[in-house]
Amino acid sequence: MPPTPAEVLAALLRSDPGRPRVTFYEDTPGPTSGERIELSAKVLGNWVSKAANALQEEWDLAPGSRVRLALPPHWRSLYWALAVWSVGATVVLDDGEADLVVTDDPALATTSPAVLVTLAALARGATEPVPAGAMDDAKELATYADQFSAWDEPAPSDPAVTGAGDAAYEDVVPQRDWGVGVRVHTAAGDLGAVLGTALAAWSLDGSLVLSRGPEPAGGRGSRLSAEGVTQEA
Known part of the structure; x- marks a missing residue:
């Protein structure tokens, strides 16, 4: 039987916790354009644990719960998806009914309960007003533990x-x-496709290079060569 996402992440941590597993390029015009973020398995695992602990401790989420991820393809979307799977809940990728909304859109974060995600890598707090009842991911997530133990398995x-x-x-x-x-490497604009590509690569002890936004001037060829990309998805 294929592994679960939680088993895939555990295997990465056993294999080589210091090896880069996510490399993210922000090519979308705006204040974060030009960002390059690299996460080892250990760092990715820490983010996942913090988010999963928040899901359990703040909202009692578990198998049978539903979490809407209203996020673009982004490194932060990856750890939130893995966190949802770590507690055994369902990732909702449309506007269907959910027990929690995780979004970078302040308008959607007015739905309670919600998490407002700030995409900027160095953000220490939301750059937009946080609606009442919503968690500020950039400010509050760091307060949760780096280790996680699920209450129940799906x-x-x-x-x-x-x-x-x-x-x-x-x-x-x-x-x-x-x-x-x-x-x-993937530059897919669909979060569901990116999650599938990431899981497939990680299940083979591999890594993901994710580009978001329009193709940079000069193309992506030199970037992919410098990153040692062996497969395009």
């Missing part, structure tokens, strides 16, 4: 993702014919 048939490529926990990790240790 059943293999429990829904892991819905709203785009619906999948249960037993088949949410795609099986691709890529080599072990693959370094995959």
